[in-house]
Amino acid sequence: MLYLKSFNGKVLKWEENIAGICLFLISFLVFFAALLRAVGHPQAWMSDLSQLLFGWVIFLGSDLALSQKRHIGVEFFEEKLPMVWRNRIADIWSISIIGFLGFVAYYGWFLATKSRREFDSLEISEFNVVIFLSISFLCLIAFDFYQSNKKHIQGYLMSLVVLLVFVGYILMNWDVSKQAEPLSYAFLIASVPIGCVLMIRTELVSVLERWSRKNG
Structure with missing residues (x-):
């Protein structure tokens, strides 16, 4: 709990x-x-x-x-x-x-x-939307990590890995247009x-x- x-x-x-x-x-x-x-x-x-x-x-x-x-x-x-x-x-x-x-x-x-x-x-x-949202969440993770005085690094690394895997899956499997x-x-x-x-x-x-x- x-x-x-x-x-x-x-x-x-x-x-x-x-x-x-x-x-x-x-x-x-x-x-x-x-x-x-x-x-x-x-x-x-x-x-x-x-x-x-x-x-x-x-x-x-x-x-x-x-x-x-x-x-x-x-x-x-x-x-x-x-x-x-x-x-x-x-x-x-x-x-x-x-x-x-x-x-x-x-x-x-x-x-x-x-x-x-x-x-x-x-x-x-659509490609720029994915990249923009990814960078935004990456900044949120980094900002929250520094706010926590760099504690619980394992949890933040896990969040980063999940974000990268999710973005990689979208870019490789979705028909993301660059137009x-x-x-x-x-x-x-x-x-x-x-x-x-x-x-x-x-x-x-x-x-x-x-x-x-x-x-x-």
């Missing part, structure tokens, strides 16, 4: 860093897009990129809020119940949340794979199923922690 909590904490920290960077970029892009539009040099790609990043900020932020119990809730009636009933209601609520998120994740992934819309102002090749094309809306819609899967993980960790406290 301690290992699970440690791993979940790492994932949440990475999500927080990614969401923070995306939020900074959104503010930067929106500000300069408005500034350039005011002087007669509009840049449509800035608005489209900020829209793409905003979808990811929403779902990463939702997972962070869920992990800290900061979503809206009504506790007036719950606080008047015995602790046994509070735990039972919490378990029922968690199961309901996981079921709903699973439903949204399934259809979100379905929509992402079927999406035909494109960002006309954003052109990039620049308009970026698909699938990269925006994918934030829905991935965000829901992250929230399912968070809710499962919460359930396991609650059960370990009851049985401990």
Whole structure:
């Protein structure tokens, strides 16, 4: 259980860093897009990129809020119940949340794979997308490693190996085009199923922690 909590904490920290960077970029892009539009040099790609990043900020932020119990809730009636009933209601609520998120994740992934819309102002090749995401995750691993004062090097090396194997598998087995094309809306819609899967993980960790406290 301690290992699970440690791993979940790492994932949440990475999500927080990614969401923070995306939020900074959104503010930067929106500000300069408005500034350039005011002087007669509009840049449509800035608005489209900020829209793409905003979808990811929403779902990463939702997972962070869920992990800290900061979503809206009504506790007036719950606080008047015995602790046994509070735990039972919490378990029922968690199961309901996981079921709903699973439903949204399934259809979100379905929509992402079927999406035909494109960002006309954003052109990039599939190969460059893979390389960009790989370098981004590599930077996250390195940054987190130095933040931890270079502790637990085996875990970071394992993460690096998994990343390299996964990227190598994609480049060798997928038909990754190097020709620049308009970026698909699938990269925006994918934030829905991935965000829901992250929230399912968070809710499962919460359930396991609650059960370990009851049985401990």
